[in-house]
Amino acid sequence: MISRTIYTDLLLIAFLLALQIFVLNRIRLFGEYTPVLYPVFVMFYPFFRNKFHFLGLSFIIGLGIDAFLGTWGINAFATVCLAYFRLIIFRTSTDTSTDFFSFSSLQWTQFLIFILASIFFHQFLVQFLEFFKFSRIFEILLDILISSGISFIFIVLYALIFKIKQKV
Incomplete structure (x- = not known):
């Protein structure tokens, strides 16, 4: 397991930003949907680390996406909100009430529900802030569902490739 420091976190942010901007943003599924992978930094950040660094790093990755x-x-807003509410999303989606959190102790269904709830929350914030009009509410909800589903598939593939459930 790689020891995570602020430097490795910044390298991971740079990698995820480059992957999202230069690779994933060029993929258009069904003509208009782009997979979103950069929230994995927030979702899989260790729970025991400094919360202020975590919120700052979440802001940096969101702001990096916004800049490009x-x-x-x-x-940036959606990513920081996800970081702020991540513990609540984790506890409600996994029925965990203890003070010790580990992805390796979760069942796969709990792990997948956590990923789905997190990406849905993130996409909900992004889509509503970007396109909100009462006349387009059903179109926005459909966009949220489809982009969450596509991003869910890419995030699960990322978790399988890097064996997140076993390492974190």
Whole structure:
């Protein structure tokens, strides 16, 4: 297991930013949906680490996406909100009430529900802030569901490739 320091976190952020901006943003599924992978940094960040560093790093990765996409802080807001509410999402989606959290102790269904709830929350914030109009509410909800589903598939593949469930 790699020891995570602030430097390795910044390298991981740089890697995820480059992957999202230069590879995944060029993929268009069904003509308009882009998979989102960068929230994995927030989802799989160790629970025992400094919360202020965590919120700051979450802001940096969201702001990095905003800088390249020109979305004026929408992704930074959604990513920091996900970081702030991650513990609540984890506890409600996994029925965990203890003070010790580990992804390796979760069942696969709990792990997948946590990923799905997290990406849905993130996409909900991004889509509503970017496209909100009452006249388009059903279209926005459909976009949230489809982009969450596509991103869920990519995040599960990422977790399987890097064996997140066994390492974190």
